[in-house]
Every structure is written in structure tokens, then in C-alpha cells.
Amino acid sequence: MRTIHLTSLGCPKNLVDSELMLGLLVEEGLVPVSEPGAADVLLVNTCGFIQSAVEEGIDTILGLIEQKKTPATRVVVCGCMVQRYGADLARELPEVDLFLGTEEVARIAERLRRLEDRAGADGDSLISAERLSESATIFPLVGRSAAGGGSELFLASAEMPRRLSTPAHRAYLKVTEGCGNRCSYCLIPAIRGPLRSRRLEDIVCEAQGLAAAGVKELTLVAQDLTAYGLDLGPGGPRLPQLLTALNQAVAVPWLRLLYLYPSRVKDELLELVAAQPRILPYFDLPFQHVSDSVLKAMNRPYGEKMIRDLVARIRRILPEAAIRSTFMVGFPGETEADVDRLAAFLADCRLDHVGIFTYCNEEGCAAAEFPDQCPEELKQERHDRLMGLQREISLARNLARVGRVEEVLVEGVSAESDLLLEGRAWFQAPEIDGCVYINEGTCRAGELVRVKISEAHPYDLVGAIVEP
Incomplete structure (x- = not known):
């Protein structure tokens, strides 16, 4: 029996892709193992969203190469980093046997079989980088869409086998692929392609299978969960209709929502959550900033007033709701006054959970060419100041739960x-x-x-x- 070791990097959406690929390979007869040194196939699904994730991916790949137990052990690298840097990776890492982009999830078994057939024909030798480029599908980022090269865009299906890597009592359910937003700092549309929503019936079918397997918490994920169905036409389902269908058809105690685009959160969604106890009143809203000028430069279609109004609406309709958000500091052109506005917002609105990240230029993003770039030391100072403030807020909100x-x-x-x-x-x-x-x-x-x-x-x- 051939064995496989999986390493999944990045976000929960990437993890779902990893679980689908693992399911397909298990169906082919490969047996998962926990130790890379015991594996015949070393598979890593990479993240390429930001530079730190790319560096983590490279370190992981090099570590797996060192774990190869025999010349016949295969190292397979897939995911966002391949979609972004595929041709460069193939040249720089000839020890890797196969590179697959994000649109190759459903074809991984076929690609691996083709690799083995060629290796066998060459006396079980490793595939060279030149041969590799023929067997892998690599889409250059510059000047091409993520669907370049005539490849079909990937969209998950309930018919695909999936091998959960989360604990058996919880799972992620990905409802869309790609993204239709055009934030000036983000490469996701270029890497993952345009928005593609799964059919409502297909999502419900997968959720029912997960519930039957014992899942207690089902977390819906997407690049933008509130964009679900926007590509399905004016008469197609939207997020509230999907949640209603899941709530009626799937016996899972907890349904959680991640990645809600702020300007698309309407009262219809809030009132549905308020009326259905199994849909958790947990709102993950990546505001990114509150300064109107910074948000405009980020190409986010809202401002501080809308953000404050949204927080007020949530707390009016769902007084016990938990609100989580992420913010970015050090964006080009950000001033001390902008940071002060963000600090005032945190102090006033007192969100339950906050993540703050320092902005980093990414090649291919519009923001990388913006003037007034912020020095790294200043970014870190702003980060530390705001995280210190939020730490006190989080502690106060947690102290209010003592005795409950x-x-x-x-x-x-x-x-x-x-x-x-x-x-x-x-x-x-x-x-x-x-x-x-x-x-x-x-x-x-x-x-x-x-x-x-x-x-x-x-x-x-x-x-x-x-x-x-």
C-alpha cells in the first residue's frame, strides 16, 4: 500500500481543498499517515495570499524534501502559491515532482497517475523541471486570469469524496469559489478567479452528509459569504435562502458564518439569525479600517458611518451577538489621525474579537504602487498600540461573562x-x-x-x- 502525508497551510477554505484532494487520493488507494518520513507521497497545499505565507510554504516544501525516504517518494505541491508563482517554483525547486494550481483539485489523482506512469517509463527516476512543466497546470499571474490556459475553473461538489482533517465534531463548508471584489491590496481574485457559487441543493446535500457523520458545528466559509448567489442571476438563492434551507434540512446544533462583507449585511440576514437559534449570532466582519480615506484607497465601498450603523443594527436586533473584525494598519497614506479614528472606534464599539495586521506590499496589487508608503517600524508601533487597547476591551468583555x-x-x-x-x-x-x-x-x-x-x-x- 502506498501512503500519503498531507500538510495544509493557510485558511479554512484552503483546508477544504486539502480534504477534497485527500479524499480523492484515499479513494485511489493511498493510506494517510501522520509522519512525513513514513509517506510515499508528501502533499502540501500552500497559501500564496501574502509574503509571510509564501515564506512558510517554501520552508515547508524544503522540510518535506528532506523527509523523502526513497528516490520513489513523491513531493506534490499545490494551491495558491503554485497558482501565483508556479513557473518560478518549478525552476527553483527541481526536487518537487508535481505542481498543481488551485483549479486542479479535482484532477489530483489523474495528475499523480500520469506522474507515476512517466516515472516508470524513465526507470522510476524523478521528473525534471522541464518535464514537470508539461505534467502540471500552472497559470502565471501577470497578464492572465486564474482561468488561463483553457482550464475549467474548479467548483467543489457534494459528489466529491472528502476526508476531514478537523476533529470529527466540526467541519467547514465552502459555498463559493473565487471573489468578485477588487480590494486594492488583495490578490485573491487574480489567484482564485471570479465568484462561482455552488448550487443550493448541492451544498445542502454535503451538509447532510457531514451531519450524518456526527458533525456538531458546521462553519460556512467563502472569500465573501454574503456574495453567495450573486452570480446565479436575479432569481437565484442568496445567503438567507441558503441558511433557511440548511436550518430546515440539516440537524447540526451549531451553524456558524465566517467572512461577511460589511456592506452586504442586511436586516433580512440579522432577523433570520435572531429567529433561528441554531444559526449562531456570531458576525465575522472584516472592516479593515474605519477611516473613510483609507477605505476608499483600499477600494472598500463603505465608510465609518456605515460601519458604526451596522454595529448598532446588529446589537439592536441581536443584543447578545458576538462581533469579530480584522483591521489593517500601515496602509499607504494612513495618517496618525486615521489611526486615532480607528482607536476611537474600538473604544466606542467594543468588539468581542479583533485581529490587527500590518500592511505588506504584494506584487501585482494596485496598493503596492501607491505613494506615501508607511515605514515598517511605524506600522508595528500602530499595531502594538491598537492591540494593547483591544486587549483591555477583550478582557472587560470576558470579565462580564464571569458567573454566566x-x-x-x-x-x-x-x-x-x-x-x-x-x-x-x-x-x-x-x-x-x-x-x-x-x-x-x-x-x-x-x-x-x-x-x-x-x-x-x-x-x-x-x-x-x-x-x-
């Missing part, structure tokens, strides 16, 4: 100590927010339990299981 009983999905024994269990409350998304440490009571991973909060920290909570 919250529903918690248990992940298992804590990585911090085998004397603690670890879980997440409904207002904590997997991988990105804090957690709840359980110091009293017993249960199994995947159970939903009631926990009385006894202690609060800036990002995490502590509590004991109480009887229903």
Missing part, C-alpha cells in the same frame, strides 16, 4: 495540561478566537455541555461543567 452559564462544544483534553478539558463557547470560532478551559466535570470530545464561567482572561475563559 454558556454552552460549550468540547474539543478534548487541553494542550495546556492533561488536567483540563478545552472547548469553545458559541461566541468563539475555531482556530481564530480564544477557548474555554474546563477545570471541573467530565465529558467526551464533541459533546455540548453547559459551563459556568469562573475566571476570565483577555482571550480565554475558565469554568466548570454544570448539570443541564
Whole structure:
């Protein structure tokens, strides 16, 4: 039996692609193994969104090359970094046997078979970079769309086999591919192509299969979840219709939404969440900034007034809602006054979860050519100032939960100590927010339990299981 080791980098959307590829290869007879040194195929799905992710990808690839146990061991590199830098990677990393872009997810088994056939014909030798470029589909970024070269754009289907790499009690459900927004700092439309929405019936079918497999928390993801259906025509479904269908047809206790584009969050969606307890009142809204001038330069079609109005609407319709957002500091042209406005917004609106990132130029993005670039030291100073402010806000909001009983999905024994269990409350998304440490009571991973909060920290909570 041939074995495979998978490394998935980047976001949950990338992870879904990884799980689909792994499912296809398992269907081909490959057996997953946890140690790369024991694998006949070393597969890494890369992220190419920002430079730090590219650097992580290169380091991971080099590490896997070192793990090759025999000359017949194959290293396969796929995903966003290949879509962005494929031809350069093929030249610089001849030790890699196969490169596949983001549109090749469904063809991975076919590509690997072709690779093995050629290797066998060459006496089991490795494929050279020149031969590699013939067997891989690589789409240059500059001057070409992500669909270049005549390749069909990929769109997931419920018919595809999928091998979950998350714990069995939770899974991501990707409802679209690509993106129709044109933010001046972002390469996603160039890498992933235009917006493509899956059919509502197909999404429901996959969700039903995940629920039947024991998933308790289903997290809907997309580059822009609120764009779902915009490409399906004026009479097609939109996000509220998809959520209604999932709520009616899928017996999953928690439905969570990630990546909601702020200007598309309407009262119809908020009122639906308020009326359906299984759709968690958790709103992930990547505002990116609040300064009108910075948002305009980012090509974000809203300003501070709309942002503040949206936060007020959410809290009017759903007073207990949790709001998460991300912000970028150091964008070209950002002034101290812009940062002050962002600090004032954080102090006034007191969001539950905030991530702050420093802007980085990316080749191919319009913002990389903007004047008034911000020095790196100043970016970091602004980041540290705002994160310090948000840390105090997060702590205060968590302290307000002490004494309350919250529903918690248990992940298992804590990585911090085998004397603690670890879980997440409904207002904590997997991988990105804090957690709840359980110091009293017993249960199994995947159970939903009631926990009385006894202690609060800036990002995490502590509590004991109480009887229903």
C-alpha cells in the first residue's frame, strides 16, 4: 500500500481543498499517515495570499524534501502559491515532482497517475523541471486570469469524496469559489478567479452528509459569504435562502458564518439569525479600517458611518451577538489621525474579537504602487498600540461573562495540561478566537455541555461543567 502525508497551510477554505484532494487520493488507494518520513507521497497545499505565507510554504516544501525516504517518494505541491508563482517554483525547486494550481483539485489523482506512469517509463527516476512543466497546470499571474490556459475553473461538489482533517465534531463548508471584489491590496481574485457559487441543493446535500457523520458545528466559509448567489442571476438563492434551507434540512446544533462583507449585511440576514437559534449570532466582519480615506484607497465601498450603523443594527436586533473584525494598519497614506479614528472606534464599539495586521506590499496589487508608503517600524508601533487597547476591551468583555452559564462544544483534553478539558463557547470560532478551559466535570470530545464561567482572561475563559 502506498501512503500519503498531507500538510495544509493557510485558511479554512484552503483546508477544504486539502480534504477534497485527500479524499480523492484515499479513494485511489493511498493510506494517510501522520509522519512525513513514513509517506510515499508528501502533499502540501500552500497559501500564496501574502509574503509571510509564501515564506512558510517554501520552508515547508524544503522540510518535506528532506523527509523523502526513497528516490520513489513523491513531493506534490499545490494551491495558491503554485497558482501565483508556479513557473518560478518549478525552476527553483527541481526536487518537487508535481505542481498543481488551485483549479486542479479535482484532477489530483489523474495528475499523480500520469506522474507515476512517466516515472516508470524513465526507470522510476524523478521528473525534471522541464518535464514537470508539461505534467502540471500552472497559470502565471501577470497578464492572465486564474482561468488561463483553457482550464475549467474548479467548483467543489457534494459528489466529491472528502476526508476531514478537523476533529470529527466540526467541519467547514465552502459555498463559493473565487471573489468578485477588487480590494486594492488583495490578490485573491487574480489567484482564485471570479465568484462561482455552488448550487443550493448541492451544498445542502454535503451538509447532510457531514451531519450524518456526527458533525456538531458546521462553519460556512467563502472569500465573501454574503456574495453567495450573486452570480446565479436575479432569481437565484442568496445567503438567507441558503441558511433557511440548511436550518430546515440539516440537524447540526451549531451553524456558524465566517467572512461577511460589511456592506452586504442586511436586516433580512440579522432577523433570520435572531429567529433561528441554531444559526449562531456570531458576525465575522472584516472592516479593515474605519477611516473613510483609507477605505476608499483600499477600494472598500463603505465608510465609518456605515460601519458604526451596522454595529448598532446588529446589537439592536441581536443584543447578545458576538462581533469579530480584522483591521489593517500601515496602509499607504494612513495618517496618525486615521489611526486615532480607528482607536476611537474600538473604544466606542467594543468588539468581542479583533485581529490587527500590518500592511505588506504584494506584487501585482494596485496598493503596492501607491505613494506615501508607511515605514515598517511605524506600522508595528500602530499595531502594538491598537492591540494593547483591544486587549483591555477583550478582557472587560470576558470579565462580564464571569458567573454566566454558556454552552460549550468540547474539543478534548487541553494542550495546556492533561488536567483540563478545552472547548469553545458559541461566541468563539475555531482556530481564530480564544477557548474555554474546563477545570471541573467530565465529558467526551464533541459533546455540548453547559459551563459556568469562573475566571476570565483577555482571550480565554475558565469554568466548570454544570448539570443541564
